[in-house]
Structures are given as structure tokens and as C-alpha cells.
Amino acid sequence: MAEDEAGRRRARGELESEVMAALWAAGEPLTPGGVQAALGGDLAYNTVQTILIRLLDKDLVRRGPAGRGRGHAYWPAQDAATLAATRMRATLDERPDRRAVLQQFAAALGEDDAETLRALLAERES
Structure with a gap:
């Protein structure tokens, strides 16, 4: 389980909630790096990417090409x-x-x- 900046363990689903909040606040698709920055940069890129994939598997986010390169951008499936x-x-x-x-x-x-x-x-x- 991931820890927050104070070293406490996050509750189950807390990271997913934080990622969803960041996507809603952005109002536009974000790359994993964009989500990482919106969350303050404390989480590893791979952790953010894993959370986004889990949200995609749960049908809570959508994914599309991020422009150039092989990266993806994510946005909420619902408000x-x-x-x-x-x-x-x-x-x-x-x-x-x-x-x-x-x-x-x-x-x-x-x-x-x-x-x-x-x-x-x-x-x-x-």
C-alpha cells in the first residue's frame, strides 16, 4: 500500500480518488506525467500509470493518444x-x-x- 507525504498508509482507493479528482480538476486529458504533476509529484510515474490503468479497467477513465510519441492521455468517463x-x-x-x-x-x-x-x-x- 502506498504512503503519503506524512508516511501514513493511504486507505484503499484513496490514490484512485486523488487521481480522479486531478482529472476532473484539469478539465482536459492528462498524461500520466500530467497527473503526477497535478498530484504534487510525490508519487512515482509508474505508480500513477498503474492507477490510471486500473481506473481504465474499471471503466472510470478513457484513454487516447497523447499526441506525438507512444504516450496516452486520460480523462474521466463521467463527471x-x-x-x-x-x-x-x-x-x-x-x-x-x-x-x-x-x-x-x-x-x-x-x-x-x-x-x-x-x-x-x-x-x-x-
């Missing part, structure tokens, strides 16, 4: 909001008691988020 919603639906689909999951989710929302959700549901109904 951050769409990916989060997809993950939320997948989690909900995995549980036998959907009502209980939704109830717990709604109970944990702050008032601003609850109001936003109510407004979105009202829009859907109209």
Missing part, C-alpha cells in the same frame, strides 16, 4: 456528480431493504441538503 450518483444507486441496489437505507440516508442529511432533495423530488413529480 464527479454522475459517478457519485451511480455509486449511490449501486449501493442501494445491493441492499435488500432499500427503504431502510434511504431512511438512514435521509436522516443523516443536513437541513440544506434535505431541502435540496425535497426540491429535486418535487421537480420530478411535476
